[in-house]
Each structure stands twice: as C-alpha cells, then as structure tokens.
Amino acid sequence: MTLNDLEQIKAKELAARKKIVLRCCMAAGCMSSDAKGVKEQLEKAVADAGLQEEVEVRGVGCMKLCCEGPLVAAEPAGTLFAKVTAANAPEIIAALRGCQTTLAQADPRAPFFTRQLAIVLANCGVIDPERIEAYIAADGYQALYEAIVEKEPKDVLDAIVRSGLRGRGGAGFPTGLKWGTVAKSPGAKKYVICNADEGDPGAFMDRSVLESDPHAVLEGMAIAAYAVGADQGFIYVRAEYPLAIARLQTAIRQAKAAGLLGSGIFESPINFNIDIRIGAGAFVCGEETALMASVEGKRGTPRPRPPFPAERGLWDCPTLINNVETFANVAPILRRGADWFAGIGTEKSKGTKVFALAGKIQNTGLIEVPMGTPLRAIVEDMGGGAPDGGKIKAVQTGGPSGGCIPAQHLDTPVDYESLTTLGSIMGSGGMIVMDDTTRMVDVARFFMEFCMDESCGKCIPCRAGTVQMHHLLEKILARQATRRDLARLEELCDMVRHTSLCGLGQTAPNPVLSTLRFFRREYEELLQPDPHEAHGTVPPMPMTRAAHVR
Amino acid sequence: MALLTAPSKSRTVARFAEQAARDKRFKILEAHIKKFQHRHDALIEILHKAQELFGYLDNDVLRYTAWQLKLPASRVYGVATFYHFFTLKPKGEHNCVVCLGTACYVRGANRVLAAVEERTGVKAGATTPDNKVSLVTARCIGACGIAPAVVYDGTVTPRQTPESAVAQLNQWMQP
Numbered sequence: 001m002t003l004n005d006l007e008q009i010k011a012k013e014l015a016a017r018k019k020i021v022l023r024c025c026m027a028a029g030c031m032s033s034d035a036k037g038v039k040e041q042l043e044k045a046v047a048d049a050g051l052q053e054e055v056e057v058r059g060v061g062c063m064k065l066c067c068e069g070p071l072v073a074a075e076p077a078g079t080l081f082a083k084v085t086a087a088n089a090p091e092i093i094a095a096l097r098g099c100q101t102t103l104a105q106a107d108p109r110a111p112f113f114t115r116q117l118a119i120v121l122a123n124c125g126v127i128d129p130e131r132i133e134a135y136i137a138a139d140g141y142q143a144l145y146e147a148i149v150e151k152e153p154k155d156v157l158d159a160i161v162r163s164g165l166r167g168r169g170g171a172g173f174p175t176g177l178k179w180g181t182v183a184k185s186p187g188a189k190k191y192v193i194c195n196a197d198e199g200d201p202g203a204f205m206d207r208s209v210l211e212s213d214p215h216a217v218l219e220g221m222a223i224a225a226y227a228v229g230a231d232q233g234f235i236y237v238r239a240e241y242p243l244a245i246a247r248l249q250t251a252i253r254q255a256k257a258a259g260l261l262g263s264g265i266f267e268s269p270i271n272f273n274i275d276i277r278i279g280a281g282a283f284v285c286g287e288e289t290a291l292m293a294s295v296e297g298k299r300g301t302p303r304p305r306p307p308f309p310a311e312r313g314l315w316d317c318p319t320l321i322n323n324v325e326t327f328a329n330v331a332p333i334l335r336r337g338a339d340w341f342a343g344i345g346t347e348k349s350k351g352t353k354v355f356a357l358a359g360k361i362q363n364t365g366l367i368e369v370p371m372g373t374p375l376r377a378i379v380e381d382m383g384g385g386a387p388d389g390g391k392i393k394a395v396q397t398g399g400p401s402g403g404c405i406p407a408q409h410l411d412t413p414v415d416y417e418s419l420t421t422l423g424s425i426m427g428s429g430g431m432i433v434m435d436d437t438t439r440m441v442d443v444a445r446f447f448m449e450f451c452m453d454e455s456c457g458k459c460i461p462c463r464a465g466t467v468q469m470h471h472l473l474e475k476i477l478a479r480q481a482t483r484r485d486l487a488r489l490e491e492l493c494d495m496v497r498h499t500s501l502c503g504l505g506q507t508a509p510n511p512v513l514s515t516l517r518f519f520r521r522e523y524e525e526l527l528q529p530d531p532h533e534a535h536g537t538v539p540p541m542p543m544t545r546a547a548h549v550r
Numbered sequence: 551m552a553l554l555t556a557p558s559k560s561r562t563v564a565r566f567a568e569q570a571a572r573d574k575r576f577k578i579l580e581a582h583i584k585k586f587q588h589r590h591d592a593l594i595e596i597l598h599k600a601q602e603l604f605g606y607l608d609n610d611v612l613r614y615t616a617w618q619l620k621l622p623a624s625r626v627y628g629v630a631t632f633y634h635f636f637t638l639k640p641k642g643e644h645n646c647v648v649c650l651g652t653a654c655y656v657r658g659a660n661r662v663l664a665a666v667e668e669r670t671g672v673k674a675g676a677t678t679p680d681n682k683v684s685l686v687t688a689r690c691i692g693a694c695g696i697a698p699a700v701v702y703d704g705t706v707t708p709r710q711t712p713e714s715a716v717a718q719l720n721q722w723m724q725p
Contacts (some may be wrong), residue, residue, distance in 0.1 A: 173558020201651035201690035280633030358653035
C-alpha cells in the first residue's frame with residue numbers, strides 16, 4: 001500500500017457513489033428493532049422500482065437519535081425517517097420520487113443534531129463500517145501514512161501534546177504526557193492497549209464508535225504504536241458487545257490485507273499487529289492494571305501503582321493504555337493539526353466529548369459536543385427535557401464512580417474540572433437524566449450494589465466497605481436507620497475512598513457522597529429517631545476522618 | 551475439592567483421551583487451543599470457546615483445559631469463577647437477560663425484573679426447575695437509548711414493560 005493506492009481507492013469509491021443514498025442505521029440499538037429487515041426490504045424495493053443505478057442502500061453505524069430508531073436518512077434530500085418498519089420500505093422509495101408521505105420523520109435541523117460537533121463521530125452513521133474503502137474515501141489512513149512516512153515519532157508525540165488531548169476514559173490524564181512516558185521508557189518490547197471495556201452502566205459511546213467506525217480506532221492505535229515504538233496492540237472489548245467485536249474483527253482483517261496493519265505498514269519497516277481480547281464481564285477490568293492482568297489470561301485484579309503501566313505494564317513491558325474515544329481523536333488531530341484541535345473546547349479541556357444521553361429524557365442517543373457546553377444545553381435543548389411533562393431533577397455522570405449534578409447546577413459547563421468541583425466526574429461519557437420521580441437514596445443504593453457486586457475482593461476496604469455501605473443504604477431505605485447510621489455511612493465513605501487499592505473502591509462512595517451533598521433531605525426524611533437519644537444515653541458518635549487519618 | 555486433586559499423569563492422559571474419543575466437542579476445543587499455540591494468556595479466549603461449545607463449564611471441561619494448557623487446575627478454576635460471563639452450572643432451554651443498567655433502571659427495569667421473577671418463580675441467576683428458562687441480569691448491555699431492554703435468547707428487545715416480558719415468558723413456558 002502506498003499513498004497513491006490510498007488515493008486510487010478513494011477516487012474509485014467516490015466515483016462509484018450513486019445520486020441518492022439511503023443510509024440505514026445498523027448499530028446495536030436499531031438492530032434490536034429489526035433494522036436488518038428494514039435494509040433488506042429497502043434493497044428489494046429499490047430493485048422493484050428499477051432504481052439500482054440511482055439509489056444506494058447503505059448500512060451505516062449509529063445515527064445518534066437512538067430513541068427514534070430504526071432510522072433511515074435519505075441524501076441529498078436530508079430527510080430522516082424515524083421508527084421505520086420493514087413494511088415502510090416501498091413508501092420511502094415513493095417519497096424519494098417526490099410523493100407525499102405520512103411516515104414519521106425526525107427533524108435533522110433540531111438542536112439535537114445542530115448543536116453537535118462531530119470529530120470522533122464524524123464518520124458515525126455516514127460510512128459503512130464493514131468496508132475499509134468507505135473509511136479510506138473519508139480520508140482514512142492518511143494520517144497514518146503521514147505519520148509513518150513523513151514524520152518522526154517525536155513529531156507525532158509533539159502534535160498530541162500540543163493538541164491538549166486528555167484521556168477520554170474518565171480521569172482526563174493528558175494523553176501526550178502518557179505517550180511520552182511510554183516512548184521514553186526503556187525496553188525492546190512495548191504494547192499498546194485500547195480499553196474498550198465500557199463497563200459503566202448507561203454508557204454506550206465506545207460501543208457506538210466501535211460499531212460505526214472501527215477503522216478510526218485502529219488508525220489511532222497504529223499512530224500511537226509508531227509514536228511510542230510498540231509493535232503489538234490489544235483491544236480489550238466487552239463480551240456484551242458481540243456486534244462491535246464482529247466489526248472489529250472484520251476491520252482488522254481488512255486492514256491487514258491492505259497492508260495498513262501487520263508487517264511493513266506502507267512498505268516501511270514499521271510493524272504493528274492488533275489482537276482482540278474479549279472480556280468476560282468484570283467491571284473492575286476497566287481499571288488499567290486489572291485489564292492487563294485479564295489480557296494476560298488471569299483473574300482481573302488490580303495491583304498497586306507505581307510502577308505505572310507506562311513503565312511496567314503488560315508482561316512487565318512499557319504499555320500504553322488509552323480509551324476507544326481517545327484513540328478515535330488521534331487521526332483527526334494529525335490530519336487537521338494540533339492547533340485546530342486546541343482551538344476547540346475550554347482552556348484546560350480541549351476538543352469534544354461524546355456522551356450517551358439516556359434515562360428520563362425525550363431524546364435519548366449519542367451526542368458529541370465541544371468541551372465547555374453547559375449541561376443545560378445538552379439536557380434541555382438537545383435532549384428535549386424530561387418526557388411526559390416531568391421535571392429534570394439531576395443528571396448523573398461518570399456511572400458508579402461519578403455523582404449526581406442537581407438541576408440548580410445545570411448551567412455548569414461540561415469540562416473535567418467543573419464536574420470534579422461538583423463532586424462528579426467527566427467519566428467515560430454516560431449521562432443519565434433523572435426526573436422528579438427518581439428517589440436519590442435509591443439511586444445511591446443502586447450504584448453501591450453495583451460496586452459491591454463488582455468489587456474484585458483483593459483489598460479489604462472495597463470488599464468489606466461496599467457491603468457495609470450497601471447494608472446501611474438498605475437500612476435507610478427500609479426506614480430503620482437513625483442519625484447514627486447516617487454518620488456511620490459517611491465515615492465509611494471516607495475510609496473506603498482513602499484506603500482502597502484501585503479506582504473502583506476509591507470512587508465507589510462518590511454516588512453516595514454527591515447525593516448526600518445535594519439531596520441530604522431525602523436521606524434525613526427516611527431516618528428514625530434514635531432510641532438512645534430519647535433515653536438520654538447517647539453513646540459516642542463514630543470517629544470522623546479528622547480523628548483517625550493524619 | 552475434587553477438582554484440585556490431581557490424578558497421576560498417565561491416568562490423566564488416558565482419561566482425557568477417552569473423554570475426547572467419546573465427545574467430539576473436546577476435539578474442537580483442542581483444535582482451538584492449538585490455534586492459540588497453548589498460550590497461557592489465551593485462557594479466557596479458550597474458556598469463551600469452551601462455554602460456547604458446552605453451554606457451561608463443568609469440572610471435566612475445566613480440568614481438560616488446565617491439562618491442555620499445562621496450567622494448575624486452580625488457576626483455571628480461579629479465572630472461570632472470577633468472571634461473571636462464565637457459568638459453572640447448566641443453563642435452561644431459554645435465556646432471559648434483564649438489563650439493570652442505570653438507564654434501564656430509572657426507566658423501570660426493576661419492575662420488569664420483579665414481574666419476570668414472579669412469572670418464573672425463580673430469582674435472577676437461577677433456572678426454573680423444569681429447565682425451561684434461565685433468568686439473568688446484566689449490568690448494562692449498552693442499549694440505553696431503547697431502555698428498558700431485555701435480551702430474549704440473544705435477541706435484544708427494546709422498551710419492555712412487565713406485561714410484555716411476561717407475555718414472552720408465557721410463550722416459552724407453555725407446557
């Protein structure tokens with residue numbers, strides 16, 4: 001493969017493009033509503049109408065507005081048919097010919113679509129994820145060519161540093177810094193791992209990216225491998241995402257066949273192989289040291305850091321671990337320049353963030369917005385507010401490691417620092433909207449149950465602490481707890497947070513702490529009077545953090 | 551535990567040879583293990599394949615895998631029990647997975663689960679006594695846009711209600 005070959009594939013692909021394109025969403029959400037049947041019937045209807053020369057029926061990835069699926073978009077007319085069934089196919093073809101139609105349509109000019117800025121999702125819902133030619137036609141693999149053939153690894157590193165990209169997995173560690181550490185670490189063998197173990201309940205961004213544009217992730221990984229000097233990569237993906245796994249396998253096979261992965265990429269001496277590792281349903285494997293243990297075929301338990309994976313990771317070799325969305329940002333940054341990327345977003349949070357908008361909201365689906373967009377713009381303008389006239393009460397970000405942001409703080413801009421100040425985190429991008437029917441103590445209990453089940457059991461604060469906290473939350477919900485139990489809960493939160501081994505335990509108390517911070521009354525309303533207090537025999541309160549830490 | 555006591559080497563080989571001769575699924579598993587060149591880091595991939603072939607991982611399968619990979623049986627058992635995806639008990643004829651991810655939860659997945667538990671008479675994680683239906687919960691299947699979602703025999707079904715879930719179970723559980 002040479003640049004010339006890339007250009008030829010692109011030219012051929014563009015020349016073969018037909019006048020009208022019907023894009024059918026073939027991501028997991030719409031597939032569960034018979035999107036496959038819709039596509040087949042559309043193909044049949046096109047053939048019946050004898051329009052094969054003019055109309056292309058293209059299966060694409062996620063078209064973002066999941067609640068209205070299956071979606072079919074007609075180009076260039078710009079119509080977006082919603083909730084399509086296989087029986088609607090002939091009517092859609094008739095509509096293409098200008099006939100009036102009564103089919104349900106979504107408005108592509110609605111704020112849900114117009115307020116988005118697609119970098120990671122640029123190809124999502126546009127190209128066929130199962131054809132490498134489609135990705136190449138969208139300028140795919142050009143950044144890899146430029147990196148490998150025209151640039152030194154340090155130039156690539158420099159571009160990522162200047163772009164200000166930060167890890168999209170949740171913690172927001174500067175990506176350039178991480179790459180630099182791996183590049184500097186001595187060692188003949190290095191690894192690149194893509195963390196696609198999207199375990200946060202309520203998050204489906206990584207699934208959508210893998211299903212809709214797998215080559216973008218592969219290209220990002222290959223560029224990263226070149227920059228840090230690795231020749232082997234792994235994608236660790238959840239077993240719950242069979243479609244994403246299948247599309248990744250297809251993409252890797254195609255890229256290898258085209259000489260874009262494997263040995264001698266672009267006829268250079270650079271080699272890079274990618275293997276898929278399928279997870280087996282353990283949330284803790286999203287933690288990088290646990291993930292590496294799992295890639296090695298062991299129980300997914302974390303280990304203390306340092307040494308950080310960048311120095312000693314997989315099989316004790318320097319290892320770069322980034323999230324799916326982080327890798328998907330890499331090729332656009334190199335293609336369009338670090339300065340372009342650094343010009344988007346806020347001072348400390350650059351670029352865009354993909355969110356999975358779900359819960360009690362009108363428009364559920366996938367959105368990508370510039371960093372710094374106010375939460376209100378996301379949930380009210382784009383999301384359309386709570387359904388059935390309900391009132392938004394809180395927005396949950398960061399899954400079981402995050403917190404609930406109450407309605408009065410909806411004007412907060414979405415960036416790493418602002419969300420942390422409010423006791424939540426950016427997280428990987430799950431955004432669950434809760435309305436006034438949601439009980440916050442119940443939400444806290446739900447997340448604590450999750451952490452309790454998912455605790456790997458290696459360290460005691462997390463293993464025993466989550467069980468005790470869950471027990472106390474159950475007790476509060478059963479209206480059997482007293483003021484002392486609440487104090488005990490807060491004390492436990494503090495202890496688990498400061499003494500757990502890995503991120504799972506350290507962040508497990510966050511949902512409790514953030515609901516206590518903003519919705520304390522809901523807890524207190526459930527409390528019972530303390531019998532000791534009534535009798536005037538108050539035993540000492542549990543120790544607070546000040547007394548036993550430092 | 552029976553799994554951890556190792557029979558003498560020659561007896562083990564004879565036993566596994568006999569097992570493989572009786573059940574050709576062991577042959578398929580062996581071919582798969584060869585594909586991974588008996589590498590220890592492929593253990594999880596191999597257990598995935600074994601579960602796909604056998605439906606669940608019983609002691610024979612775990613011991614066979616350990617023997618093939620030259621790993622201690624305790625290591626294989628440890629991995630198989632660590633991950634939720636692997637099951638050491640046989641599954642029912644039909645499989646019902648209720649997603650309890652946050653999005654599904656705030657949209658009433660707990661009510662769907664309660665209805666399903668009542669209809670089947672078993673709790674999540676169990677199989678009905680007649681072996682018809684296995685009931686499982688999931689931590690998020692990533693179908694949050696169409697919550698609450700239930701997976702019936704591998705088919706993700708959107709926007710479930712207690713009524714629609716029970717209707718599906720009724721189809722399965724008819725005598």
